Amino acid sequence: MVSERDINLDFTKGVLVITMVLHHSMTYFAYISIYSKYIKYLYFVTGAFVFISGFIISSIYLNKYNIHETNIYRRLVSRGSKLLIICMILNILSMIINSSKSALNYETCSGFIGQFFLFGDWSTIAFSLLIPIAYTLFLSGLLIYALQYHLNIIIYVSLSFFIYCSIMFYDNKEAYYLRFITIGLCGLAAGLLSKERIEVFIDQKLLIFIAYLAYIVYISIYKQYYAIYVIGIIITLIFIYKSSRCLLKIKHNIFDGILLIGRYSLMLYIFQIFILQLLHRTTLLFLTQANNFCAAFLFTSLTMFIFAKLLDYLRSKSEIINKTYKVIFA
Numbered sequence: 001m002v003s004e005r006d007i008n009l010d011f012t013k014g015v016l017v018i019t020m021v022l023h024h025s026m027t028y029f030a031y032i033s034i035y036s037k038y039i040k041y042l043y044f045v046t047g048a049f050v051f052i053s054g055f056i057i058s059s060i061y062l063n064k065y066n067i068h069e070t071n072i073y074r075r076l077v078s079r080g081s082k083l084l085i086i087c088m089i090l091n092i093l094s095m096i097i098n099s100s101k102s103a104l105n106y107e108t109c110s111g112f113i114g115q116f117f118l119f120g121d122w123s124t125i126a127f128s129l130l131i132p133i134a135y136t137l138f139l140s141g142l143l144i145y146a147l148q149y150h151l152n153i154i155i156y157v158s159l160s161f162f163i164y165c166s167i168m169f170y171d172n173k174e175a176y177y178l179r180f181i182t183i184g185l186c187g188l189a190a191g192l193l194s195k196e197r198i199e200v201f202i203d204q205k206l207l208i209f210i211a212y213l214a215y216i217v218y219i220s221i222y223k224q225y226y227a228i229y230v231i232g233i234i235i236t237l238i239f240i241y242k243s244s245r246c247l248l249k250i251k252h253n254i255f256d257g258i259l260l261i262g263r264y265s266l267m268l269y270i271f272q273i274f275i276l277q278l279l280h281r282t283t284l285l286f287l288t289q290a291n292n293f294c295a296a297f298l299f300t301s302l303t304m305f306i307f308a309k310l311l312d313y314l315r316s317k318s319e320i321i322n323k324t325y326k327v328i329f330a
Contacts, residue, residue: 007259011244012237013052014262019045021272021300028280029293040219046122046129047183047233049269053133054187057140058154062191067148073141080137082328087130090270091116094126121176127270132177136184143188158182158189166227183230190234202242212239257305264308266329271307275300 023042026035065072122128146153161182215232315322
């Protein structure tokens with residue numbers, strides 16, 4: 001399923017970034033009636049990012065690095081540390097900007113540290129998605145090292161975490177970091193499947209469609225409990241990935257744009273929140289009315305694509321910019 005640069009995986013990540021823009025656009029600009037009715041169909045996107053992060057580690061890193069050498073562990077620790085540092089800096093900047101409002105509700109430095117590293121969630125930590133991804137990277141390093149002593153350790157640990165969270169946090173509330181780390185570990189376990197086995201799943205077009213349709217029908221009627229949420233993430237990702245194989249056969253600039261967005265998914269996740277926050281805080285024309293989330297979505301998506309195109313061009317022309325990008329985001 002995954003080679004060193006899997007364009008279908010890039011396309012999938014691009015779709016997730018655009019879906020995240022739609023999710024945040026509804027959060028900032030949609031009427032409450034529209035938000036409450038449709039936002040449940042977009043909840044999967046947060047967990048999907050974490051799942052893919054785990055999947056990439058086992059499906060790509062394990063093929064690229066030798067687990068008996070230190071390179072893979074340094075890579076995981078380095079990337080995880082960068083995510084924590086980026087998230088920390090962004091939260092500090094957010095607190096400075098919102099100091100008069102005390103937007104993050106931290107009265108002391110110790111309170112902020114505790115929330116940031118242990119008890120935070122999307123409502124108290126800006127760019128909170130980055131933290132469970134970072135922890136997934138750290139924990140993956142430990143589990144990959146343990147593979148030298150027990151070949152099924154990742155599967156056992158992932159399954160144990162999943163069962164625990166499904167029972168203890170069945171209503172999909174509380175323990176935000178733990179719930180999403182568990183999703184990352186599920187992705188890590190899924191990436192251990194052989195290419196042949198994954199292809200068997202991907203080739204089941206009718207089964208994928210029925211499973212995805214059943215998931216959509218279920219969440220339209222019933223509450224999305226944690227176990228269903230995780231299963232829904234996996235089904236949706238398979239559906240998007242399979243769709244990408246069909247769509248990329250059609251040469252179109254839109255699909256090329258989604259691919260480009262997917263290659264810069266981390267930076268664009270941050271960038272789109274910045275743009276939407278800017279629109280939300282200003283009185284820009286049509287974007288001031290609550291029902292114009294579609295306009296905000298289109299504007300942000302277009303701006304995001306232009307930014308990605310410019311960055312891609314500058315990286316190809318300037319070694320300094322290329323190295324700077326790699327140091328921060330690669």
